[in-house]
Amino acid sequence: xxxxxxxxxxxxxxxxxxxxxxxxxxxxxxxxxxxxxxxxxxxxxxxxxxxxxxxxxxxxxxxxxxxxxxxxxxxxxxxxxxxxxxxxxxxxxxxxxxxxxxxxxxxxxxxxxxxxxxxxxxxxxxxxxxxxxxxxxxxxxxxxxxxxxxxxxxxxxxxxxxxxxxxxxxxxxxxxxxxxxxxxxxxxxxxxxxxxxxxxxxxxxxxxxxxxxxxxxxxxxxxxx
Numbered sequence: 001x002x003x004x005x006x007x008x009x010x011x012x013x014x015x016x017x018x019x020x021x022x023x024x025x026x027x028x029x030x031x032x033x034x035x036x037x038x039x040x041x042x043x044x045x046x047x048x049x050x051x052x053x054x055x056x057x058x059x060x061x062x063x064x065x066x067x068x069x070x071x072x073x074x075x076x077x078x079x080x081x082x083x084x085x086x087x088x089x090x091x092x093x094x095x096x097x098x099x100x101x102x103x104x105x106x107x108x109x110x111x112x113x114x115x116x117x118x119x120x121x122x123x124x125x126x127x128x129x130x131x132x133x134x135x136x137x138x139x140x141x142x143x144x145x146x147x148x149x150x151x152x153x154x155x156x157x158x159x160x161x162x163x164x165x166x167x168x169x170x171x172x173x174x175x176x177x178x179x180x181x182x183x184x185x186x187x188x189x190x191x192x193x194x195x196x197x198x199x200x201x202x203x204x205x206x207x208x209x210x211x212x213x214x215x216x217x218x219x220x221x222x223x224x225x
Contacts, residue, residue: 001092002040008087009064011130011205015089020067023058024082024089026110026215027126027202028071032058037068040091044074053153061151069128072106076217082127084208098214098223100170105220108193112222114203115168121200124193125213125222129204131160133190134179138200139163148180158183167207169224175210177203 006015006024013024018038031037033046033055046068048054058066081090081098104112109124116123116138131150144161151157160180167177179201182190194200207213211224 001090001094003088003090006087006089008084010062012062013082013084013089013127013205014064014066015070021065023062023066023069023128024075025069025071025126025128026075027124027128028069029073029108031069031071031074033068037070037074039070039074040078042077051154057153061153061156072110075215076106079214079216079218081212081214082208083212084205093218095214095216097216097221098212098225100211100224102169102222102224103220104215104222106217108197110215110222111197111199113169114201115171116201117165117167119200122198123201123203124197124199125207126202126204127208129202130206131162131180132177132202132204132206133160133182134163134165134201135194136181136187139165139179139181150180152186154189155185158186167203169211173210175207178206 006013015022031046037044055066078091079093079095081095102112111122114123142163144163146162147159148162149159163179164176165179166174168174214223
């Protein structure tokens with residue numbers, strides 16, 4: 001097992017490796033950098049950009065330097081556990097599963113079962129998101145508590161209303177999660193993804209404040225403790 005420390009930057013996971021700032025993003029299918037990346041003693045090829053987004057774009061929008069975005073094309077080679085509150089990521093096939101073990105699928109992202117506001121559904125787990133997002137129909141009768149700013153590389157910065165919605169992954173521990181709703185073009189883009197994957201939400205790093213998360217790609221398992 002290898003344990004690496006990371007820095008929390010505006011709700012994101014920033015791993016320092018080989019003097020580079022690596023953004024760990026389970027919401028991205030690909031990795032982006034200006035050159036190939038050395039990650040855990042293995043060299044990986046990356047894309048220089050995707051849909052017009054490169055590391056310079058990501059750095060400008062996030063407000064901190066990003067040398068590479070590490071997506072699922074690299075992350076899927078490892079079993080790993082994110083310990084958010086301790087700012088650590090453990091890598092290794094010998095990692096034990098967490099107390100709550102769930103089946104996950106890797107279809108356009110990591111998809112896992114959740115219960116949102118009393119309804120069982122599926123969600124996408126995205127460590128590249130510091131704000132979680134939910135289908136508008138799930139908050140149609142709710143009043144937002146505030147408005148926050150976020151960004152998406154294709155459209156830049158935007159604001160979203162924030163709603164408090166109860167969520168549980170084990171049927172017992174109910175978490176009051178903050179959810180936004182996506183505007184315009186993003187709503188259309190993600191609406192298609194959520195329709196294909198039958199998901200109702202994108203869950204970001206807020207859930208990691210409550211649970212450590214272990215992802216086992218080989219066995220298609222995600223677990224929490």
